[in-house]
Amino acid sequence: MGEVDTAFIQEPEHRPKLSPNQAEGIPIIDLSPITNHAVSDPSAIENLVKEIESACKEWGFFQVTNHGVPLTLRQNIEKASRLFFEQTQEEKKKVSRDEKSTTGYYDTEHTKNVRDWKEVFDFLAKDPTFIPVTSDEHDDRVTHWTNVSPEYPPNFRDIMEEYIQEVEKLSFKLLELIALSLGLEAKRFEEFFMKDQTSFIRLNHYPPCPYPHLALGVGRHKDGGALTVLAQDEVGGLEVKRKADQEWIRVKPTPDAYIINVGDLIQVWSNDAYESVEHRVMVNSEKERFSIPFFFNPAHDIEVKPLEELTNEHNPSKYRPYKWGKFLVHRKGSNFKKQNVENIQIYHYKIT
Numbered sequence: 001m002g003e004v005d006t007a008f009i010q011e012p013e014h015r016p017k018l019s020p021n022q023a024e025g026i027p028i029i030d031l032s033p034i035t036n037h038a039v040s041d042p043s044a045i046e047n048l049v050k051e052i053e054s055a056c057k058e059w060g061f062f063q064v065t066n067h068g069v070p071l072t073l074r075q076n077i078e079k080a081s082r083l084f085f086e087q088t089q090e091e092k093k094k095v096s097r098d099e100k101s102t103t104g105y106y107d108t109e110h111t112k113n114v115r116d117w118k119e120v121f122d123f124l125a126k127d128p129t130f131i132p133v134t135s136d137e138h139d140d141r142v143t144h145w146t147n148v149s150p151e152y153p154p155n156f157r158d159i160m161e162e163y164i165q166e167v168e169k170l171s172f173k174l175l176e177l178i179a180l181s182l183g184l185e186a187k188r189f190e191e192f193f194m195k196d197q198t199s200f201i202r203l204n205h206y207p208p209c210p211y212p213h214l215a216l217g218v219g220r221h222k223d224g225g226a227l228t229v230l231a232q233d234e235v236g237g238l239e240v241k242r243k244a245d246q247e248w249i250r251v252k253p254t255p256d257a258y259i260i261n262v263g264d265l266i267q268v269w270s271n272d273a274y275e276s277v278e279h280r281v282m283v284n285s286e287k288e289r290f291s292i293p294f295f296f297n298p299a300h301d302i303e304v305k306p307l308e309e310l311t312n313e314h315n316p317s318k319y320r321p322y323k324w325g326k327f328l329v330h331r332k333g334s335n336f337k338k339q340n341v342e343n344i345q346i347y348h349y350k351i352t
């Protein structure tokens, strides 16, 4: 990743400002009403649900503290990530992703057809994960993806699995709070995830970049899944497009907190009551940065459409149904290498 390569250069209108606006406004939500089992106070939970509702409406993003994920597990995975990426390219490429098997290491991801200044390692929450063979809607064949695990650092697989178990628990709790905040039953979304899941965790490493005014760690995008639960380190670089004025706002790192964002699936299920918000990652010329998003995704065979409870004759469904697995396969294929067309987006299913 040394020399200036035009594949990384953003169009002028998408280049970052080097002194970004810092977000004061992104809400920090204390989850202790649901994680501290010593006290169970219905009014505290009600208030929590209200906080979630306004964060989802105003930002599509929030941070959570007292989230119940043990700090030692997070420290273990952060350390494993550093050790893995510190290795030579040759070592890392032994566990490379390719076009068919979507797990493992790669450094060529493109977002909106511009290469991202980063290297990643993807690891599935469920091994195997069932998934359509192609994104063609007439092709009913199903295959499975499996994990690869590097030899170094030792116990890599165990560290990943232990961490995933805990962030998955947190994700289910967040989904309950989001369901309640939409006036739904707490477990309304659970059926989409219980039988099967396509969730995965990603280790992101953003090396120092000699031209941070031209390139991005991750170009502007929306997350396609249900929820993202992100651990970022103290360096910072994540920017969120503020709904109020469309300005890019930097998310200030809060030690040990998680950054949560609502993905496209919640936007569709809620019939646009909540929106999946655009975000991107800036790099910097001195410091490397690490982050670990967990993408909480349902089973491949679910049909995604606005929930009946949230549509009526005055608020008719805004989306045609689509199959989640087809969407995911399409995205994975188009992120892997540069294409000449835009990759799949939920607005392609919008009823106009």
Ligand SMILES: O=C(O)CCC(=O)C(=O)O
Binding pocket: 202, 204, 218, 223, 230, 232, 237, 238, 279, 280, 281, 291, 292, 293
């Ligand atoms: O590294 C980050 O802060 C966010 C990464 C991200 O948005 C993504 O991988 O989808």
Ligand SMILES: [Fe+2]
Binding pocket: 221, 222, 223, 228, 279
């Ligand atoms: Fe993202």
